Amino acid sequence: MRAVKLLVGAVALALASGCAEPHDPLDDSVVEPAGRDEEQDRNSIDNAVISSVNTRNFARLNEMMAHYRAVQARTRSGLWKSGIVHGTLEWMLFRDMDFASHCVSRDEAFVRDWLAFSPDEPTALIVQARMLSDRAWCLRGGRFAGNTAAHRLELFREHLLIALEALDDAQDRASVDPEYYALRATVYLGLNAEQGLMVALFDEAAAREPYYLGTYFNGAIRYLPKWGGNAAMTEAFARYAVTKTEVSDGAGFYYRIHWFLSDCDCGADLSRWDRELLKQAMRDVYARYPDPFNARRIMDDNCRMGDIDEAKTYMKALAPPGSGDTALTAMIDTCRMLGTDRSS
DSSP states (O other): HHHHHHHHHHHHHHHHHHOOOTTOOOOOOOOOOSSSSSHHHHHHHHHHHHHHHHHTOOOHHHHHHHHHHHEEEEESOOBBBBHHHHHHHHHHHTTOOOOOTTTOOOTHHHHHHHHOOOOOOHHHHHHHHHHHHHHHHHHOOOGGGGGGGHHHHHHHHHHHHEEEEHHHHHOOOOTTTTTHHHHHHHHHTTTTTHHHHHHHHHHHHHOOOOHHHHHHHHHHHHHHGGGGGOOOHHHHHHHHHHHHHHHHHHHHHHHHHHHHHHOOOOOOOOTSSHHHHHHHHHHHHHHHOOOOHHHHHHHHHHTTTTOHHHHHHHHHHHHHOOOHHHHHHHHHHHHHHSSOOOOO
């Protein structure tokens, strides 16, 4: 137990050493609605990427990402549009990798042709490194290290080092896209990079773009039990993220990371996170991005935590205009089914 406490303290100290300066830049990203709601916004991006991949429209992908980077485009809920593009590209190009077929991408030619079309395009360079990284994770398999064959672990490390080399070679051109650091965090995770190297990466990423969600989401994985961490270490990382982003987002990133870990099916223990800080973080997220998508999720999370009083704020935001107390009563009944009311 003492060893665990010492480790948690070391993590907190290392992260604290990278705290934000008092004059961190404001987040000047732009919300760009593309449809009637958040789901339609995301679908419009997905469809544009899928169409561009299927038609080999490299110019369209380049133009889309150049614009998203220039204005730091967000959806209504606050997601980075460039991050959605990267996620859709990964799904399109690398979703069929399996060990039986040597973990080869379903469309390596697409990546090669894209780089031939625009050798310095940041997105293409990151996608190339992601292809190498995803291949490494595919070769490893999903079991714990102790249950993974030695030759798989060796292949895993060899291919991660190749991915890291690709990231190093492309850094000057690709790091203008904050996804570069998010991917590098995943590669460092697989290589079991030492704590100091991880924190240096997060500090550098935050210096370039402190508000990019993907960097913190991938970083939080490093402190989960599966990777030698624990609940206290993960929570300490969420507090670290707040120090990098509080100028514009208050405590919002504390909840953003909680939300991500709740959904990732990665063994996160969130039961001991600071409830009062979490409530404030939820309020800060909604104050910045007052979208029904966020209100619905925050309401449900408060219900699951048994806090109907806090959930009511978001119920009122979601209730149809002029619906009166009847609609709210129905929402409260649904809320009770999600958790035990601890507000009394």
